[in-house]
Amino acid sequence: MRSAALADVCEILMGQAPTGDTYNTSGKGLPLIAGAGDFGETYPSPKKFTTGSNLRTSLPGDVVIGIRASIGDKVLADGVYCLGRGVAGLRAGPQLDPRYLWNWISHAAPTLAAKGRGATFLQVNKNDIAELVIPMPSLEEQRRIASILDAADLLRTKRRQALEKLDSLSQSVFVEMFGDGATTPVDPHGRTPTHNAGWVHRRLVDVAELATGHTPDRKIEDFWNGDVSWVNLNEIREHDGRVCSGTEARITDAGVRNSSAVVLPAGTVCFSRTASIGFVTVMGMPMATSQDFVNWICGDELNPRYLMDALVMSRSALRASSSGSTHKTIYMRDAERFTVLLPPRELQDGYVARVEAIDNVRGQYLDSNEDLEELYASLQHRAFRGAL
DSSP: OOEEEHHHHEEEEEOOOOOGGGEESSOOSEEEEOSGGGBOSSSBOOSEEEOOSSOOEEOTTOEEEEOBSSTTOEEEOSSOEEEOTTEEEEEEOTTSOHHHHHHHHHHHHHHHHTTOBOSSSOBOOHHHHHTOEEEOOOHHHHHHHHHHHHHHHHHHHHHHHHHHHHHHHHHHHHHHHHOOSSSOSEETTOOOOBOTTSOBEEEHHHHEEEEOOOOOOTTOGGGEEEEEEEEOHHHHHHHTTSEEOOOSOEEOHHHHHTSSOOOBOTTOEEEEOBSSTTOEEEESSSBEEOTTEEEEEEOTTOOHHHHHHHHHHTHHHHHHTOBOSSSOBOOHHHHTTOEEEOOOHHHHHHHHHHHHHHHHHHHHHHHHHHHHHHHHHHHHHHHTTTOO
């Protein structure tokens, strides 16, 4: 298959920042794509506009790629945009099908990202983009390849959208069963309002045992890489709103014995209280945590999954209650004031049964999504070496 340098078959438009006095948020002038932060899922999602002159602009159908930090990320221009210094526009020439270019950029992104250089953040220049080598079958073949990859990509997109809807469905079930539009289910200020259904807020420490965690000495190798999963800030985002079945970071029994770390029982609810505040998980097995968490061991009146989801639904209010000038924190004394809306336990259990059914479907979709990602990667690999 014939190949070509990208610059020989595609116009490369390097972005340039307009002067600061031309920026606005009132819609005057052209929408500005300053960097990958202005990318939506497929199309640009700019936050600012510019009334500047002599701008570098995209046209509808151009591929806009990130060239700083998020190198190789892409969106498709659906109109005329001003290209800022964090992006470049790619405009297919007559020998290059635009949809073929769109799909190939995803395949080439790791190669482009590897060219990044810089002390503060990585970036690439026009030459780095220009010298990328793109396979160049006939236009007819490019269109055939693009149609296959577009179809596979559409399946991936629909699956991601379905997963997002499943995530919002769980929240909708919570609001349907327990929401009254007036209060958050977990109140950080110790208030005890009465729900429309007559349910009350109770002090969380009255219906759950409060516990914290600790970090064993990192300099002692014998305290690490053991059998005890250790919930920590680096991993909490991937477990947020889910039951945690284990962590990559693990400590040893010696690490537990020689520190203030505590192995907590399965079902313990863990809420991050420092730095990355408000992420929450339920332990699926006995684990320990760092001192960055407030942990609750639920009593008979409180279902752990209900508490986790109540904390998720109250996240904004809980984060707003944090204090500290340099690093925001929810102190343990503050967590002791939390109150929780306490519906009857049978209603909590009924809610959990419903959302666990949603979780099962979500798990099946995730497995299917992984298969689709592998399929798309395989099709890309085959397409751009002439084997599709």
